[in-house]
Amino acid sequence: MTTTTFTKKSLSLESKDASSKANDSNGATFPRKPKIGSAKSRKRDIPEGIWTKCPKCSTMLYDKELDENLKVCIHCNHHFGLGARERIHSLVETCSFEEMDAEMVSADVLQFPFYPDKIASYQKSTGFKDAVVTGIGKIGDQRVALGVMDFSFLGGSMGSVVGEKLTRLIEAGTDRGLPVIIISTSGGARMYEGMFSLMQMAKTCGALAYHAKARLPYISVLTNPTYAGVMASYASVGDLIIAEPAAMIGFAGPRVIKETTQSDLPPGFQTAEFLVEHGLIDAIVPRREMKERLAYYLDFLTVGQKQIAALG
Secondary structure, three states: OOOOOOOHHHHHHHHHHHHHHHHHHHOOOOOOOOOOOOHHHHHHOOOOOOEEEOOOOOOEEEHHHHHHOOOEOOOOOOEOOOOHHHHHHHHOOOOOOEEEOOOOOOOOOOOOOOHHHHHHHHHHHHOOOOOEEEEEEEEOOEEEEEEEEOOOOHHHOEOHHHHHHHHHHHHHHHHHOOOEEEEEEEOOEOHHHOHHHHHHHHHHHHHHHHHHHOOOOEEEEEEEEEEHHHHOOHHHOOOEEEEOOOOEEEOOOHHHHHHHHOOOOOOOOOEHHHHHHOOOOOEEOOHHHHHHHHHHHHHHHOHHHHHHHHHO
């Protein structure tokens, strides 16, 4: 009997030829299924700077709509951080803001290692010379001396420049008979300048004392976060103290206080809502209502000056 053998190689060739003939006879081909990209490659297809995820409600927010809404989430009212320029633009009348001391920069008095390089880096990334912008502008019909801090510059820390610019702003308001508004956001005094940063607490409060002696109003606006040396000085001595919703406000952080006192803190400790209930803050004002409410407060606080001016 004759035995026929088939090797694996000859079988594969025959099957390949058979499949190619079947494709030719039917006139159809079967394309290879495209490889599905990984989740990582799909993320790269989404351009940066278009969508932002809300940390409170996890909703994806279109950046353009978020900017138009003053960086407030339209779903849960979460207030994102707002830069100094954006905040000034949202409050003052168009083309009415005249900036003061725009070129003032910090000196490395203590020769702290890497401090000049750090300052230069933040100046380049933020476009500011330091952590506060000051000037004279109009809110409604009232001219005001306005100072706005920016947390993106070294955490809004208060160094010599911040203290000096705010002091000059307060003195300008006193000399011109203008109300003063300071919008604070800060982690506290700037450690790189040591005692020179702590001296700014007394200097700014001293200027505000002379401002109050002239019977001129000072409104302090607290935004998230406002802590330490800033809260312990000019931010807490306003004739009227208002805050944005859910702003974290205090002298030291909750974790530090809890570890120091070895006791549990009450719910919502150091939030603006907690502090309103306990009398430290006069009112909570949403960002979208801030301009209107400030104009109302200024009219109320300056009514006496307007009556005196009318009689004189």
